Amino acid sequence: MSFALADHWVWDFWHADDGDTHHLFYLHAPKSLGDPHLRHRNARVGHATSTDLTTWKDHGVVLEPGEPGSFDGSATWTGSVIRGDDGVWNMFYTGSQFLSPDVITNVETVGRAVSSDLASWTKQPDRISADPRWYETLADGSWHEETWRDPWIHRDSTGLWHMLITARARSGVAQDRGVIGHVTSPDLEHWTTQPPLSEPGAGFAHIEVVQLVTIEGRSVLLFSCDTGHLAGAREADGAQGGIWALPLESDSLEGPLDTAAAVRLTNQHLYAGRAVQTRSGQWVLLAFENVDRDGTFISGISDPLPLSWATDGSLSVSTARAKVNA
Template identity: 60%
Template sequence: MTFARDDHWVWDFWIADDGQRYHLFYLHAPTSLGDERLRHRNARIGHAVSSDLRSWQDLGPVLTPGAPGEFDQTAVWTGCVVPGPDGVWRMFYTGSRFPSDASAANIETVGVATSRDLHHWQAARVPVVTADPRWYETLPDGTWREEAWRDPWVFADPHGEGWHMLITARAKTGDGDDRGVIGHAVSPDLDHWEVRPPLSAPGAGFAHLEVPQLVAVEGNDLLLFSCDGPALAGGRAGGRGGVWQLPVAAQTGPFDPAAATLLVDDALYAGRIVHDRSGSPVLLAFENGRGDAFAGRISDPIPVRWDADRGALQLVAALPAGAEVHA
């Protein structure tokens, strides 16, 4: 069964695996808002657990926005959870601050919360990393509706040299509709972070590369990200968006999103690859819906495999109604 909450929309999510249960952390907002476009200003992070990625026990909210004046005062958005060598789980998440109720402009910043058990979280309420204007577009540039600095994905350096964070960001230069890049920060210890130049170049056809995830499938490293149709630019403008895949030569980049191909269209969004208890890779994504109906729930796991002939992932099971596979 899909994961859904009565009277709430559910969308972006991330998963932590403690070896016995999968912990789903998800964004949600009440349908009583009436207009699903208001969900972003009202997002909270919830928690559910499962042993099989199908049957979920919802445990309710674990993180809400901060106090007025804090970087996450309006809403808390997408992140990731990683176990540290000190036995502490860290949830890196996006804090959103809308300076005005009358404007869609917002400032996004990455923060952190910590936990010993994945159930009880303490948010530091101070930014971990912010967009560095040397390399990244910021709100005063006036090019875009937001200061994009969100969706952190944290992973250990493959050579044991600290940690890396991938971030949905926008470049300082380039066509205003085509500045989407993978932002980058590094840390020796998960506590102290340094922003670095982006790991990709603008001009790849994406206004933003959302919810990035690095994952290995059958020994092949891939970068997954999402970009919907209205945010496509350049030669991709007017096409179908959704969940995109990009085989990469090195986990630490550089990346070339111009070579990305569509895995599944945007009836599904914010896709994540997870390995089930058999070790098989599956795709989970939130069901975006079609037309005026926003579905607002998370799909069942969809098996995937590596297609060696194409050098790409292939979905090998039926999709939710309305979604299409792209080969």
């Protein structure tokens, strides 16, 4: 394990590289809460730095919830960081608002914060919510939350920015509505919601922590779904959850993404995996240590694990810790 905190649970994270230092932004909540399930409604975003993806220096909290009743009034959840053409760093993050201390019902909204140095962040007035034309909302009454989280930013060859989001469709079997939400922007400030990039019925109640990357010239979509949120044939066949990989023909996002064809990359001991490229060009997987064999939550970020393409065209991860030339 490369990063952990003694007195806090650590789980989802995202990464930025300023050309000199690797930056880790991570969710954490105090273990004094007692029950690890309570971490979700008490999450803050922390910041750590490293030169080798293995030894990290922690810098503490950089993004906290807003005022009670605001879109991020309960917790700040998973996001991504991207540098704009003006040199400003943008953090798109999930704001969570739990409607009651006694139930898990919550509304998720994407917000934005900006920084010049990746250390000090200022929230912006931007808000992106689930569009009921295409996406399930809390008002539909079919799910316990308004699922609209984990934004991942991708720029295509024309310069258009794409935001890929954990979302749910408005139609289909309730347990099997997980889709990849889609929003586009010419400038990282003005966003237009699009129909989902994938179809419901792929066997996932949610498609979490999406990442689109190109590894050794081949594009791949990474996401996570745990065993308890598998659906359809996957659930019927007794499949297990974890990190999933879907090789793509390109990263153009011109056609629908066939998430039903995704293959599991790891079991759910690891979760919320991120492919990270070292400056030497090596691709590795970082993930958080999720649960042990007894289902007990572990916490902490894994050592970097080498990624490569198998002979059958699937993405493969080695369990041996990578020797990283950062």
